[in-house]
Amino acid sequence: MIDVEKIKLIAFDADDTLWDCQSHFDEAERQYSSMLAPWASEDDVRESLFATETKNMPLLGYGCKAFTLSLIENAVKVSGDQIGAAEIRRILELGRRLLTIDATPLPGVETTLTALRADGRWPLVVFTKGELLDQQLKLKRSGLAPLFQGCVIVSDKTPEAYLDLCSRYGTDMEHLLMVGNSFKSDIAPVLRLGGWAVHVPFEHEWRHEMTETFDHAHLATIEQMVDLLPMLKVAR
Numbered sequence: 001m002i003d004v005e006k007i008k009l010i011a012f013d014a015d016d017t018l019w020d021c022q023s024h025f026d027e028a029e030r031q032y033s034s035m036l037a038p039w040a041s042e043d044d045v046r047e048s049l050f051a052t053e054t055k056n057m058p059l060l061g062y063g064c065k066a067f068t069l070s071l072i073e074n075a076v077k078v079s080g081d082q083i084g085a086a087e088i089r090r091i092l093e094l095g096r097r098l099l100t101i102d103a104t105p106l107p108g109v110e111t112t113l114t115a116l117r118a119d120g121r122w123p124l125v126v127f128t129k130g131e132l133l134d135q136q137l138k139l140k141r142s143g144l145a146p147l148f149q150g151c152v153i154v155s156d157k158t159p160e161a162y163l164d165l166c167s168r169y170g171t172d173m174e175h176l177l178m179v180g181n182s183f184k185s186d187i188a189p190v191l192r193l194g195g196w197a198v199h200v201p202f203e204h205e206w207r208h209e210m211t212e213t214f215d216h217a218h219l220a221t222i223e224q225m226v227d228l229l230p231m232l233k234v235a236r
Contacts, residue, residue, distance in 0.1 A: 001217075002198065004231075004232055004233055009171050010178075011125050011127035011179070012113075012124065012126055013179065015138075016181045019109075020101075022205065023204045028095075028097070029046065032045070032075075035090060045074075061129075061130075062130045062156070065134070067098070071094065105144060106225065109225045119235075122177075123149045124147065125149055125169065126139060126148050127165055129161075130153065136151070162176070162193055173190070176190065178196070178198070183199060183211055183213045184210070198222060201221070
């Protein structure tokens, strides 16, 4: 159960918490596997891509551009250097489309944020990882930006990044509430640092974010974003 009296800052993850993102990547990966069908099965393509992304993350980080570079590198590897320019162009187009997803707010998100902003007890910030411009543009396209007091985009959600977030807004971890869909990135680090967390699982989960969940005294799990309002004693 969340101790409302201790909360001084509420941070929200972006992708798959505020809007659907992963389903677009899943569809891109499906089309990509179809392109590489002459050289490998869908399962083999996906496994090879996962390994390539994992290898590249320390250098490329997260986001559409990193994903696209991994798609191209993996296509060259899987095809044994046989893939042609036309197919590379199609892969680039898959990545480009990911940069323009509509970022329509998930059900209940706008209602919840509007009520929290009107209540006025806590600053609301977006705290997300990924490529700077891509995340900024998605937030703008979503129409949700005016409901937040700030947006912090980091290369990864490390413990240091969470501590820096709190410092930026003049508080500390024991007064932070993090709301997100990824237990690995949004929930577990906050709980380990002494903060509070609300897990909002999403139907699509990126394989790199899959992890075991656990119970915790500072954790609540909700099915939809509007469930956050009664938990924080906020009127709709």
